[in-house]
Amino acid sequence: VLTLASIVQKEARITEDFYKVSRVFLNRLNQGMLLQSDATVSYGSGGTTVTTTDAERADPNGYNTYVHEGLPIGPIGAPGSLAIDAALHPAVGDWIYFCAVNLKTGETVFSSNYAGHAKAVKQWKKWMQENPGWNG
Numbered sequence: 001v002l003t004l005a006s007i008v009q010k011e012a013r014i015t016e017d018f019y020k021v022s023r024v025f026l027n028r029l030n031q032g033m034l035l036q037s038d039a040t041v042s043y044g045s046g047g048t049t050v051t052t053t054d055a056e057r058a059d060p061n062g063y064n065t066y067v068h069e070g071l072p073i074g075p076i077g078a079p080g081s082l083a084i085d086a087a088l089h090p091a092v093g094d095w096i097y098f099c100a101v102n103l104k105t106g107e108t109v110f111s112s113n114y115a116g117h118a119k120a121v122k123q124w125k126k127w128m129q130e131n132p133g134w135n136g
Helices: 002-011 015-030 038-045 054-058 081-088 114-130
Strands: 097-102 107-111
Touching: 002 015, 002 038, 002 081, 015 081, 015 097, 015 107, 038 054, 097 114, 107 114
Parallel strands: none
Antiparallel strands: 097 107
């Protein structure tokens, strides 16, 4: 629970999104998918930026959920009570993707298919172009 909650803590910004992010990761685990959390990649590589590089996502460290199935080898931080509650009581939904489309506000789009996710990624890329130098 604490490992999942620590990832939720790093990935979510808006209260209701904590529960949705938890559901996304649980849906991915239940479907045998990789978690592919940039927060775990950043933690494992010692990074502090919002984005991760191809090299970081390929690094075989035990926290890299782009490389290893399931949860990472341990928590990536100390989760707060909201993240713990979200890990224990996730939202109901079929989402398997999420993408923050506005890093200032934390607005996040949740998708149940790759087409929806690809659309959200385009929104995020547009936001990043309009906000150069944003590093979270």
